[in-house]
Amino acid sequence: MLNVDNLVVSLRNGPQILRGVSFGIEPGEILALVGESGSGKSMTSLALMGLLPPALAITGGTVSLGGTEITHLAPHQRVRRNCGKVAMVFQEPMTSLNPVLRIGEQIGEAVRVHDPDAVPADRAKELLDMVRIPDAAHQLSAYPHELSGGMRQRVMIAIALACRPQILIADEPTTALDVTVQRQVLGLIRDLCDRLGVGVLFITHDLGVVAQMAERVAVMYAGMLVERADVGPLFRAPLHPYTAGLMACLPDPESDDPLLATIPGAAPRAGAVPDGCPFAPRCVRAASRCRSGALPLVHGGEGHSARCHFPLTAAASA
């Protein structure tokens, strides 16, 4: 369905922010994109949306949806050419809705563009029902500031669904919400994905959420994907030392040790990414050949691969 091939995003006349990212998403599937802040997760999603800020541009690779290339198209151009659609739920529900427009108008606006034959108000109510907002007919005339954070994020999901997307991007949709609300919103996304057959790119830094939500995982570090796998194999036997490091940081319910493990050092900033493996300066297994040249793609079973000279599990080299 969605196919991202060797995507490169750079600052204009500057360093690369994304350095050759490739992945695919099938209908009804959730792919989790995991990484620390600044690793390029959000840039990936904005690039897929065609909403990169003016200072950034796609300088290599392609994005295609259902066989049509959409790499350099902004959302309104995608509408005009009638190609496949990507919609997005943003991280911050408190600021992502226009404060001076009613909820109904903000959903209706998307309906009018993507569903020209529908009655905007009816379709908007249907969408609010779909995201399980109680008393939907009444809420259409509410302003965003009258709703709670969880409700606003549901409205954001309704707006995204109004675009009739094949792919839904959810960029840390629950980090700003309370824990109980978090679970409801995650359940809603999971449910919509199954029911509507939408492919979801779920962006998070929280491996705990990944285990509940996703079928497949891609781990991002310093603008590149270091490991891809199904959820099970990844948690059982990670290949890349960085993935293993992330998992060691998860709190272990069976351990009494109050101190959480951390990965020493900090992720490199864009423009200061070292040659060779970007993780080498922080990696206990690194050797001299990690610090220059291309990285080999190693495989550990069906659909499981990583870019590393010294993978943790003895794996078949490509």
Added chain:
Amino acid sequence: MGRYVLRRTGAAIATLIAASIVIFAFIHLIPGDPVYVMLGDGATPEQVARLRNRLGLDEPLVFQYLIWAGSALQGDLGQSIFFETPVTQVIAEGAETSILLAVITMFWIVAFGVPVGILAAIRQGTWIDQGLSGLAMLLASVPTFWVGLYLILIFAAGLGWFPSSGFPSVFDDGGLYNLRYLILPSLALAAPNAALILRLTRASMLDVAREDYVRTARAKGIPPYRVVLRHILRNALLAVVSAFGFTFAALISEAVVTETVFALPGIGRTVVQSILRRDYPVIQGVILVIVCLYLIINLLVDLSYRFLDPRVELE
């Protein structure tokens, strides 16, 4: 909603009362006996006593204020010493000119400042934006009377397109055609204020364009012009509308000078002449009326906010 209106109105009335005390105190802050200052050295004791009595200067201060404020509420602002007519009549004679001048000036400000500000914001960073922003800052640094003098020099004295001074009422011969007397003054008065509105429109457009909800709107796939009109402009204009209050205050200030340059029979020129003539009741009356107007306009701006921005009610 009702409580909001009430609260804002209450605050405006409180400010008005405080301001009226300042205006009242003004006459007592003038060094020396104001009666002698007003009448000059050649005044006879009889004249002095009569004026002193008319101004109520023999009463205790608090009484004097209450009498003054009480008659002001009933529309009596006292007598002009120079004209020997009621102050309200002096003000009424200048009102037509000043109100028409303000309205035409506001029209220029809105008609140029807002659209050009939008243009500069949409073309941010290009030479169009840099040129317009630079021009705006230059215009904001220009004294209105200097612009006025050059307009007279070029369009009145040189080309003869517009009259250089005066303003016959629109109710006299010529009717609305007499408004041509106000074209040059209103342009001079509009120049620096339109520049400020331009800069404000541009800045708040750029601020709003960075908001998350604008990104949401783009993500919906609606056409870019609709993103600008419905999402960016609408929110940006909130800041611009709130600036109309102080734009009005700036207009009145500068109208004092502009009316003098173009010899317009307005309230502003009346103030200046009354200062030179030491006609204190007129000065007090005019300032009281202007402060009152300013507070009313600010109140209306505040209340119109309620209709433009649904969040206000919460604050």
Added chain:
Amino acid sequence: MRQLLLTWTRPAVSRPMTAVGVLFLLTIVIFAAASPWIAPYPPDLIDPVNRLQPPGPGHLLGTDHFGRDTFSRIVYGARLALLIGVGVVLFALATGVPIGVLSALFPALGVVLMRMVDVLMSFPSLLLALGLIVILGQGVFNAILAIGLIYLTTTARIVYGVALRLKAEPYVEAARSAGAGTWWIVTRHILPNMISPLLVQASFVFAFAQLGAASLDFLGLGAPPEIPSWGNMLAESRIYITRASWLLLWPGLMIVLTAFSLNLVGDALRDRMDPRFREMMRR
């Protein structure tokens, strides 16, 4: 040293307009400091034979209706422009800063003081200044007070806003809970952090003081007519605009360029300051 040099020259390279503005302001300062050596004639030398001369070799920028040399009066006018600007800025800061800081620190006092500032702000600025001139009488010093009163209000408002925010900063709250006294907090935490907003405000006040003073001069209520100020020169040339339009050009241009340069400098300073305070300084 190199670092210091870089921090001062880098903005000049990236903002050529501002650099030109700074150069112009330097010229004004030189004019004011060295007027007797730069001006070819005394500013008040009357020469009835050569009155209303157009610009030419004898009189670079021509002469006025008394035959006084325009260029010399322009040069001497720089003195008054600087005096007014510095005076108004000092007055506005010396009154506005204490009012704003005290209001922020002591809310009960703040209600009263800021309410008074509101009342003053409900008077259109030039009328406020004119009223004060009526009370105090005409003169350079009184013009400074009258214009300073206008900017007392805006300065107090800005200082109040900045001080309120600084007061809520975690490190100030920490210092407070650690038992630091008010004086300590003001001198160690609030004033030092206020320097850049105040610099920006000072350059805008300096700019608008020029326009205010010119308006007072023009109405005949500013500097006494015998003093060569740019505003007075414009006021005097008004009657002769059709006969000697060049008299209008130079004094006006000096006022405009001075205000414009200061606005450019203020803008540049604002763009370099803490973004949290930038919004408050907008005009």
